[in-house]
Amino acid sequence: MSLGVWLVGGRGSVAVTSIVGAFALRAGLAPPTGCVTELPEFRSSGLAGFGDLVFGGHDPSPIPLTKKAEQLGDAGVVPAALVRALHDDLAAADAEIRPVPDGPDQAITAARLVADLVDFRQRHALDRVVVINVSSTEPAPEPHPAHDTIDALEDALRTGATILPPSALYAYAAFTAGCPFVDFTPSAGARLPALAELARRQGLPHAGHDGKTGETLLKSVLAPMFAHRHLQVRTWSGMNLLGGGDGATLTDPGANAAKSASKQRVLAETLGYQPQGVVRIDYVEDLGDFKTAWDLISFNGFLGTGMRLEFTWHGCDSALAAPLILDLARLTGAAHAAGHTGPLTELAFFFKDPLGDGPHGLADQWQTLTAFAAALGAGPQA
Amino acid sequence: MSLGVWLVGGRGSVAVTSIVGAFALRAGLAPPTGCVTELPEFRSSGLAGFGDLVFGGHDPSPIPLTKKAEQLGDAGVVPAALVRALHDDLAAADAEIRPVPDGPDQAITAARLVADLVDFRQRHALDRVVVINVSSTEPAPEPHPAHDTIDALEDALRTGATILPPSALYAYAAFTAGCPFVDFTPSAGARLPALAELARRQGLPHAGHDGKTGETLLKSVLAPMFAHRHLQVRTWSGMNLLGGGDGATLTDPGANAAKSASKQRVLAETLGYQPQGVVRIDYVEDLGDFKTAWDLISFNGFLGTGMRLEFTWHGCDSALAAPLILDLARLTGAAHAAGHTGPLTELAFFFKDPLGDGPHGLADQWQTLTAFAAALGAGPQA
Amino acid sequence: MSLGVWLVGGRGSVAVTSIVGAFALRAGLAPPTGCVTELPEFRSSGLAGFGDLVFGGHDPSPIPLTKKAEQLGDAGVVPAALVRALHDDLAAADAEIRPVPDGPDQAITAARLVADLVDFRQRHALDRVVVINVSSTEPAPEPHPAHDTIDALEDALRTGATILPPSALYAYAAFTAGCPFVDFTPSAGARLPALAELARRQGLPHAGHDGKTGETLLKSVLAPMFAHRHLQVRTWSGMNLLGGGDGATLTDPGANAAKSASKQRVLAETLGYQPQGVVRIDYVEDLGDFKTAWDLISFNGFLGTGMRLEFTWHGCDSALAAPLILDLARLTGAAHAAGHTGPLTELAFFFKDPLGDGPHGLADQWQTLTAFAAALGAGPQA
Amino acid sequence: MSLGVWLVGGRGSVAVTSIVGAFALRAGLAPPTGCVTELPEFRSSGLAGFGDLVFGGHDPSPIPLTKKAEQLGDAGVVPAALVRALHDDLAAADAEIRPVPDGPDQAITAARLVADLVDFRQRHALDRVVVINVSSTEPAPEPHPAHDTIDALEDALRTGATILPPSALYAYAAFTAGCPFVDFTPSAGARLPALAELARRQGLPHAGHDGKTGETLLKSVLAPMFAHRHLQVRTWSGMNLLGGGDGATLTDPGANAAKSASKQRVLAETLGYQPQGVVRIDYVEDLGDFKTAWDLISFNGFLGTGMRLEFTWHGCDSALAAPLILDLARLTGAAHAAGHTGPLTELAFFFKDPLGDGPHGLADQWQTLTAFAAALGAGPQA
Incomplete structure (x- = not known):
């Protein structure tokens, strides 16, 4: 079972x-540390093997995968020796990264994106291709009536208008x-009602939003701890210092607010x-691919006694996110194969801002996820 | 339904x-912040109300409850105004704190402890009395053959020997x-096989060990987080600085090792x-009733990338433990009423070193606890 | 030698x-903990004794000193028992707090402020009165030509214009x-060139700016440490969470930027x-009078090896600032008596943003301060 | 002016x-980051240039410098590319590392050490050789009367007795x-009165003890800050987690206590x-050459208000120590050339436990050091 993994931001x-x-x-x-699946x-669960994955993607950057991988090796994000050993594979994968089609007419751009996806699937004879957005965070888009239904959206696109933020255009094309x-x-991605409607019409599953890799991951286990012990959280403040590409993007106040x-x-x-x-999120270029989050939580215990918890998380965002990308590709691919359509709320474990009304505590999300994985293994959905 | 709560260490x-x-x-x-139940x-779950609780206990300290409560008020552990408002109630409760019987013959001491408990239950016409050990931590006792069966233990006690650590003598008496x-x-408490056997013979439930109030509470949510994300924890080191009575006890290397x-x-x-x-546990007298725990966790992510988490927990042990004492009294009382006997493994949520082979992750323990509580509400055990 | 201490913000x-x-x-x-002098x-150094100090001040708040002191007692900033013991003294001091004169004409307001000061000095037969601004932080004022010389300023004031931020109007009146x-x-205070000129013309000393009580105090010892060890500081980021009156003021972006x-x-x-x-400075009301600052410093050592320092400072701003107010009153009073005029750059030890071009390292400032104090003791300036 | 630098522990x-x-x-x-000189x-100050330094040393380890340098490159302590570029120089230096002479008779061992030093000085026609102990920490030695005077020591050595800890034997030989x-x-090194006497007799300077590279460096600026602000430090607790060679040594309780x-x-x-x-010092092997120190300081401010400071220092001991070794070699060499004899108390800036009764605050030590350096430049001591 070969599985295409199309990465929007494929050279990031x-x-x-x-x-x-x-x-x-x-x-x-390497051992599969960090790979939940x-x-x-x-x-x-019948998931695709790592050998079954075929990578492609869109990226405006002209820096090839091999070069970017060397930079990540120098920065300590991946072992430099591994990058050298995999040079030829990376060069081959780079040939599947397409430039981002340019032009003022989003309908035409969308058509080109679709053509890239279909071509990739056909050339590699892939059973299916999962599109995953790992590009930089966008500001929240201005609301627009054409975002509400797929008919309104397609009518607006036919006028040649620029109506969708880039992430949503990729979702539309996917x-x-x-x-x-x-x-x-x-980013907006498939959040717009028009796109959710399109997914259902096409019988496709989708998942999101915003990978949970650091501070929020901790919140999702610490907040339930306070709740189950009936402790009263008075204040919860956080400071995130990060230097990578996403950090630079987040100096844009709109993107920062979204995050x-x-x-x-x-x-x-x-x-x-x-x-x-x-x-707070602050960009400090010199920190590179590593991120430091500091949180201060003040809380009351019995009879109002004040107490505090502080934590510092010093993580490498790419190293935390990358295995989850493989997890999501495998799970979403298997969900598609099993006939799931619409929002995959069972994947909330992976996201800061998950689809649906499910629990936000990590332990509950873990139970939902593993039950979902067990059901996937039991064969196609009725 | 009146419920006696007998506290070993009742003036601590x-x-x-x-x-x-x-x-x-x-x-x-005051609101019931920190009370899980x-x-x-x-x-x-049909638990006893706060108004149904009647307190008594053993303590060698001559400092009355009212005085001790004032000291806790001055130290910021409980509101001083509350202590003033409750002065008369506290004075009344103090009258139920018995001195610790003294003497070289443990059989005689045990008989006096039993007499105190029975007298307390009868005078207050209590349905039942739950004995809770909140006295200072003891070193682990030397192994002894008389600890293995209740017959061997009672034979040994009949010789007038000193065979049990104090916590186990209280369990025996209870x-x-x-x-x-x-x-x-x-401390040893009811851990000795002879005492577990006695509990079963008497048809009584018991629970333990070691209330989970700070650093270990955090471990019980953070360790599952690392496990579920398949992150590899390389090192986990902890430093606990505490100044209260328990801190002083823990300068004893044996007690420190047990903890x-x-x-x-x-x-x-x-x-x-x-x-x-x-x-590590260090006693720093000046820190008083507050405790600071610092933990450093180093872990590997994808492809071996090294990352770190640090936390500092600044808590008040008494304020964290006290509401759990009320929870445990209510739950154990209800379990007794419902006919539960032997180790209450369902109460693992409250303990660092829980009885039985159940899960150590807090979320799993929470599910077990709430299922147990729901079953309690459904009426007596078959 | 009686010394008047006039506090702008006298009920804060x-x-x-x-x-x-x-x-x-x-x-x-109480012992003089925190009092440098x-x-x-x-x-x-011939400084005024604590018994020689007479307090007065301006404040728009109608809450009397006695009430405010009780609130500080409840919040743990000062011992509640001390507030009760000093009730009568506080009530007497409160009688010397004047309302802030109101009205659109700053020349008239200034005249009223002057009258309050002169009246205070005369009624108490004080040798001198030091005016100290401890009111809330203002945004930086818009530049104005009338700020440049005292002649231009007084010309502008004569037109009835509102030309000075409040802090500068107090400096003018003083x-x-x-x-x-x-x-x-x-705040601007006496920073405007016109006011510095006025001080010189009047033969008066002045000192500032911005009391150094927490994060910056630490910076003033840690930054020299890195410099003297020839370590290269790459990044230094700080997060300040505070809840008191100053915190609320600092939600104003202008004031925040100034700070x-x-x-x-x-x-x-x-x-x-x-x-x-x-x-960053964030206001978190619930933190009350306590402030938490977290700083992350990343630095390079030999051959570029990357290292990090983090600190958390959990301080009470009022408890840190208050003894310095007494220090500054005593030192500035003695400097006035000794004939010093113009900026007291020797007091840089106390300030985040000191007057003059002196050193910013705390140890150097300490040496300057103690030499100054020794000279004060040696008698009036030539 | 060529200067020999003889490192005891030369392959560490x-x-x-x-x-x-x-x-x-x-x-x-590379730039001289971390080199104070x-x-x-x-x-x-007329210090030897980096090109004037010639390295030699004693070490029992058979792992050559080149191999050890590669390991340090892999561990991120030094840049791997630098190790590759300097391979031939390192191989040449390795030829000057001598095995540690073995045998039960310390007089004979000392003679061999002396021979190694003299041979090194002569072959390289060095003006002088500074011996620096960077070997693992020893436990404090048992007191012995032969440690008190050089005559008693040499008498004891003549009996063939083992009387000196290794570090002191190196000092004796030097x-x-x-x-x-x-x-x-x-370690003991030249602390023993007999050895200090020998240094004076030989007209030689010596310096020590215990390089100040992390937690104590911070203490030496933070403690004066508290003192100069008249704040009352109540508790100061520290936890050091380290994994390198020194960490393993410190699992020995005697060495740990000394440190x-x-x-x-x-x-x-x-x-x-x-x-x-x-x-506390704990060895956690997996932390490798990096060390994490966490300190909690609780202090009182004005009127007894309790506050706290915490810091975490994440440093690389070798990268912090190495440039100081070069500094100490250059300064001690120049001091020798200038005729200084006995304890170089002016170098306290570099040490945790400095010789003499000088100040322990870093800023004062800095002033002493720079005055000393200036005097060195002014020519030989009278």
Whole structure:
């Protein structure tokens, strides 16, 4: 069962780390640390093997995969020796990264994106292609009536208008080409009602939003801890310092606001109330691909006694995100094969701002996920 | 349904905070923050109300409850105004704290402890009395053949020998008097096979060990997070600085070792392997009733990329423990009423070193606990 | 030698903590912890005693000193028992707090302020009165030509125009009334060239700006450490979470910007270059009078090896600032008596953004300060 | 002016990093980050250039410098590319590392050490050789009367007795061979009165003890800050987690105790009193050459208000120590040339547990050091 993995932002840090990692796992050069779907709970889910994955993608950057992988090797994100060992595979994968079609008419751009996807699927005789957005975060788009239904959207596109943010245009193209779509960023992607409608019409599953890789991952286990112990969280403030590509994007106040809101949602959902405090994101170029998050939580215990928890998370975003990209590709591919359509709410475990009304606590999300994986292994949905 | 709560260490910080809190809740002077059994999941479990609780206990300290409560008020552990408002109630409760019987013959001492318990139950016409050990941590006892069966133990006691550590003597007395026993400390308590056998013979439930109030509570949510994300924890080191009575006790190397071992168990159980690193406990008198725990966790992500998490927990042990004492009294009382006997493994949520082979992750323990609470509400066990 | 201390913001947290503290010291109810001028180095400087200080001030708030002091007692900023013991003294001091004169004509307002100062000095037969600004931080004022010379300023005031930010109007009034002026905030105060000229013309000393009480205090010892060890600081980022009155003011972006700039100056001055990173200030009401600052410093050592330092400072701003207010009053009073005029650059030890071109490292500032104190003790300036 | 640098422990991490660095600086391949003597204050001190240094040493390890340097490159302590570029220089230096002479008779061992030093000095026609101890920490030796005077010591050695710990034997050999000696470890080294007497008799300078590279460096600026602000430090507790060779040595309780005592001395000396709290050192192999220190400081401000400071230092010991080795070699060589004899108390800036009664605050030590450096430049001592 060959599975195409089409990465929007295919020459970015997350995508390249994913591709290096998949090749390393295929070659037995690295253990699958960080790959959730390699845990025993997923053994019978019928997921595609690492050797079954074929990578392609869109990226405006002219820097080839091989070069970008070397940079990640120098920065300590991936082992430099691994990059050298996989040079030829990476060069081959780079040949499947397409430039981003340019032009003022989004209908024409969409058609070109669709053509790239269909061509990729046919040339490699792939059973299916999962499109995953790992490009930079966009500001939230202005609301527009054409976002509400697929008919209104297609009418507007026919006028030659620029109506969709880039991430949504990719989602539109993916669904049109018959491909499931995964939003790993907080961007609009397939959030717009018109696109969700299109996914259903095409019988396609989709997943998102915003990969949960650091501070929010911690929140999703700490907030339930406070809730189950009936402790009252008074304030929860966070500071995120990051230097990679995504950091630079987040200096844009719109993108920053989108990301911050996504990061606080778990508190209200898990605690049942919103503590005081905000999340800040600051770009500090020199920190490179590593991110430091500091959170201060003040809470009350019995009889109002004040207490505090602080944590510092020093993580490498690409190294945390990349294995989840492989997980999402495998799970979404299997879900498509099994006939799932619409939002894959069962994948909330992976996301900061998950689709649907499910639980935000990580342990509950884990149970939902493993039950889903077990059902996938039991054969196609009725 | 009146419920006796007999506290071994009844004039210590944890006990006095529990008693102040129960009176405050009964009088509507404080919200039940920190009381797990006041969450909606326990509403139909038929637990005793705060007004149904009657407190007594043993303590060698001559400092009355009222004085100790004032000290806790000055130290910011409980609100000083609350202590003033509850003065009369506290003075009344103090009258139920018995001195610790002295003497070289443990059989005679046990008989006096039993007499105190029976007298307390009869004078207050209590349905049942739950005995809870909140006294200082003891060193682990030397193994002895008389610890293995209740017959061997009673034979040994009849010789006038000193064969049991104090916590186990209290457990022996509790079971003999027909009272369930809860170990909130890492001391031997009812761990000895002879005592577990006695509990079964008497048809009594028991629970333990070692209340989970800080660093280990965090481990029990963070370790599953690492495990479910398939991240490899390389090292987990902890430093605990504490100044209260328990801190002073822990300068004894034996007690320190007992506590440290109890604190690391969750890692191996939850991760499936034991990371490098140890837990240290240091007594710093000046820190008073507050405790600071610092943990450093180093872990590997995808392709071996090294990352780190640090946390600092600044908590008040008495304020964290006290509401759990009320929870355990209510739950154990209800379990006794429902006919449960032997180890209450369903209460693992509350303990660092829980009885039985159940899960060590907090979320799983929460599910077990709430299912148990729901079953309690459904009426007596078949 | 009686010394008047006139506090602009006399009913605010810092002022009230200062006054409570001075009375407690006078009465021997507390040790002089935090009072720099009570160290041995200042013993022969001929400073006014705590019993010689007479307090007055301006404040728009109608909440009396006694009430404010009680609130600070409840919040744990000052001991509640001390507030009760000093009630009568505080009530007497409150009678010397004047409302802020209102009205559109700044010349008239200034005249009223002058009258209040002169009246205070005369009624108490004070040798001198030091005016200290401890009111809330203002945004930086728009530049105006009338700020450049005292002649231009007085011409403009005569037109009835509103030309000065409040802090500068207080400085103008102080100098006009013959009083030294100390800026404990980052507001304009006596920074405007016109006011510095007025101070010189009046033969008065002044000091400022912005009391160094927390994060910047640490920077002023840590940055020299990195410099003297020839370590290369790559990034220095800071997050300040605070809940008191000053925190609320700082939600105003202008005031926040003024404070942040003041907080980073020490780095460039001490290291000789400006590392990447910014300082953030967030208001979190629930934190009350306590402030938490977290700083992350990344630096390179030998051969470029990357390393990191993090610190968390959990301080009480009023408790840190208040003793410095007493120090500054005593030192500025003695400097006035000794004939010093113009900027007291020797007091840089106390300030984030000190007057003059002196060193920003705390140890160097300490040496300058103690030499100054020794010279004060040696008698009037030639 | 050629200067020999003889490293006891010449194939250990610190020594190898020093040698790689010196060669890199000589070749212009790296900037002198971390080298204190490359700051402007030392420009006129007449110090040996990096090109003038010739390295040798003793080490029992058979792993050659080139191999050890590669390991340090893989561990991120030095750049791997630098190790490759300097391969031939490192191989040449390795030829000057001698095995540690073995045998039960310390007089004979000493003679062989002396022969190695003299041979090294003669073959390279060196003006002088500075011996620096960078070997693993030893436990404190048992007191012995022969340690008190050089005559008693030499009498004892003549009996064939084993009377000196290894570090002291190296100091004995160094002084006997006419070489200055620097203790970069907390071991006995030249501390024994007999050896200090020998240094004076031979007209040689010596320096030590225990390089100040991390936690204690921070203490030496933070403790004066608290002192100068008249803040009362209540508790100061530290936890050091380290994985390198020194970490393994410190699992020996004796060595650990020696190091911990050395680390707390700065507090009593700088504050004037000893706060509560201890320093812990734990070996966590997996942390490799990096060290994490966490300190919690609780202190009182005005009117007793409690506050806290925490810091985490994540440093690479070898990268911090290595440039100081070069500094100490250059400064001690120049001091020898200028005729200094006995303890070089002016080098306290570099040490945790400095010789003499000088100040322990870093800023004061900096002033002493730079004055000393200036005097060195002014020509030989009278």
